[in-house]
Amino acid sequence: MNPTEWRTYLVTQESRSAGRETAAVVEAALSGGVDAVQLREKGRPARERYELGRRLRDLTADAGVPLIVNDRIDLAAAVDADGVHLGQSDLPAEIARGRLGDEAIVGVSASTVPEARAAAEAGADYLGVGAVYRTGTKDVPDETNGVGPERVAAIADAVDLPVVGIGGIDAGNAGAVTAAGAAGVAVVSAVTAAADPRAAAAELREVVGDGR
Amino acid sequence: MNPTEWRTYLVTQESRSAGRETAAVVEAALSGGVDAVQLREKGRPARERYELGRRLRDLTADAGVPLIVNDRIDLAAAVDADGVHLGQSDLPAEIARGRLGDEAIVGVSASTVPEARAAAEAGADYLGVGAVYRTGTKDVPDETNGVGPERVAAIADAVDLPVVGIGGIDAGNAGAVTAAGAAGVAVVSAVTAAADPRAAAAELREVVGDGR
Numbered sequence A, B: 001m002n003p004t005e006w007r008t009y010l011v012t013q014e015s016r017s018a019g020r021e022t023a024a025v026v027e028a029a030l031s032g033g034v035d036a037v038q039l040r041e042k043g044r045p046a047r048e049r050y051e052l053g054r055r056l057r058d059l060t061a062d063a064g065v066p067l068i069v070n071d072r073i074d075l076a077a078a079v080d081a082d083g084v085h086l087g088q089s090d091l092p093a094e095i096a097r098g099r100l101g102d103e104a105i106v107g108v109s110a111s112t113v114p115e116a117r118a119a120a121e122a123g124a125d126y127l128g129v130g131a132v133y134r135t136g137t138k139d140v141p142d143e144t145n146g147v148g149p150e151r152v153a154a155i156a157d158a159v160d161l162p163v164v165g166i167g168g169i170d171a172g173n174a175g176a177v178t179a180a181g182a183a184g185v186a187v188v189s190a191v192t193a194a195a196d197p198r199a200a201a202a203e204l205r206e207v208v209g210d211g212r
């Protein structure tokens, strides 16, 4: 499944998973039907992310779902991930492409049209656009009120790449993001911190299907 | 020049460079005669370290001095460094070897004999041992008083790899570190924060030569 087909995209963060381990959250989310999983786990040492990444590689491969690694090209290669997701202050997309090869999926975070155009130029396969809504997570661009579905629409119009909205998205507002032109939505807490991550993933999937 | 010949090893940290840019500090230290340079710059975004690493690659290549990148295998490859230095919580040395190849220099931090033996087993080319002395830098193992020259001696005896002492080392105590069996000494502030980094590098070189 390639990024144009991703509707729901889980981003892991054990520190926001209500005391559960990330592998358990991912297993539940896969059974609820997420289309892609990103190993994020900001703040954890590389060695821990590596060990976790190997477990997530097994789980996602069994489910036939791509695994993307946040930030680090070396970690993506080490766990045999399908690709890497790069922020604006990470290594350039061209470097990831050169190291991981043509088949790898390279995603880039963009919160403006110029950033989106630059990412397309650099060979990105998809864009993570956000923060769409206000979010408590500090690891997306700091715009207090979010860039909104309007920015998602502007970027989706400007570039010929699938856009995944991220930041403050849940089942209640995901439909507006896909209606604006996003191919899919990425979530952290809406699934990781949910009482029932499997049910939350399934509900999100249903909403995003409806939103198209 | 391979790690067995390194006497003085500069580790960069712009935040500890008395307001100077790292490239200027490195240029001065190279003219003072350091044998290896490590791009560290903890806390700075990968993209900044990449841009800086490319400048340091030029400067070190002109001087015929190896450039090592701290922590990240992808960044080491991206700037065409000679190798990578890995901490105990970084990716395993075997991964670095597989990604960077047989010719790459792989260093590993070790503060105990078991860690040193494991690093040798994993194919490390040299060990960074410390913190030897008490240090204000928070990026070396947190032992209030340092492991001391005794630990350097124990590790140098236990493994057949060159040992570079690190942590709280300056011209005043470097001789004791090499006398204990270290092949060389790594410094941050003793050069980066010195009034005259070139002179500080030259003085350190003189002391370490005497210490052998």
Ligand code: NI
Binding pocket: A077, A099, A100, A101
């Ligand atoms: Ni490769």
